[in-house]
Amino acid sequence: LNKQEETLLQQRLQKRQMKEFLTIYSNLVDSCFSSCVDDFTSKTLASRESGCISRCIQKQMAAQQRVGERFQELNAEMTAKMQSQ
Amino acid sequence: MSFLGFGRPKLSSEEKVAMAEQELRMLASMHNRMTKMCQTKCIPDYREGELNKGESVCLDRCSAKYFESHQKVSDIMQAESQKRGPAQGGAMF
Numbered sequence: 001l002n003k004q005e006e007t008l009l010q011q012r013l014q015k016r017q018m019k020e021f022l023t024i025y026s027n028l029v030d031s032c033f034s035s036c037v038d039d040f041t042s043k044t045l046a047s048r049e050s051g052c053i054s055r056c057i058q059k060q061m062a063a064q065q066r067v068g069e070r071f072q073e074l075n076a077e078m079t080a081k082m083q084s085q
Numbered sequence: 086m087s088f089l090g091f092g093r094p095k096l097s098s099e100e101k102v103a104m105a106e107q108e109l110r111m112l113a114s115m116h117n118r119m120t121k122m123c124q125t126k127c128i129p130d131y132r133e134g135e136l137n138k139g140e141s142v143c144l145d146r147c148s149a150k151y152f153e154s155h156q157k158v159s160d161i162m163q164a165e166s167q168k169r170g171p172a173q174g175g176a177m178f
Binding site for chain 1 (some may be wrong): 113128131
C-alpha cells in the first residue's frame, strides 16, 4: 500500500475503532447487567448489585486486556511462521 | 490470508485498501470473539473485582487454544475446498 492508501486505511480504521468502542461498551453493560441484576422488587440497584457491577466491569476489562496481549503475541507468532514458510 | 496463486490481477487502489481493511476487520472480529468466548469459559462469577491466578492462566490457555482452533478450521476448510476442485469455487474465509 502506498502512502495515500495507507492514510485512507488509517481513516477507515479510526472510524471503525469508534464503532468498536461503542459495541464493547454496550456489551459490557449487557453482560454485567445480566450477571448481576436479578432483583426487581425495587427500582434502584441494591448495594450488592451495584458492587457486583463494579467488580464485573473491572474484571472484564482486566480479562480483555489479558486476552488482547495473548492475541497480539499469538498473531505475531503466526505471522512470523507464515513469513518464514 | 493468502490467495491461491493463480497469478495476481492488477488491483485498483480502492480495492487494495478495501482488502487490507477487510483483513484487519477479520482480525478484530476474531479478537472480540476470542475475548467473549474465553470470558465465558474462564470467568464464573464476579465476587472479586480482579482476576485470580486460576482465571488468568485459564485465559492464557484459552487464547492459545482458540487461535489454534481457528487455524485448524481454516486449514481443514482449505483442504476440503481443494479436494472439491477449483471448479467448485471454494468460499473465501
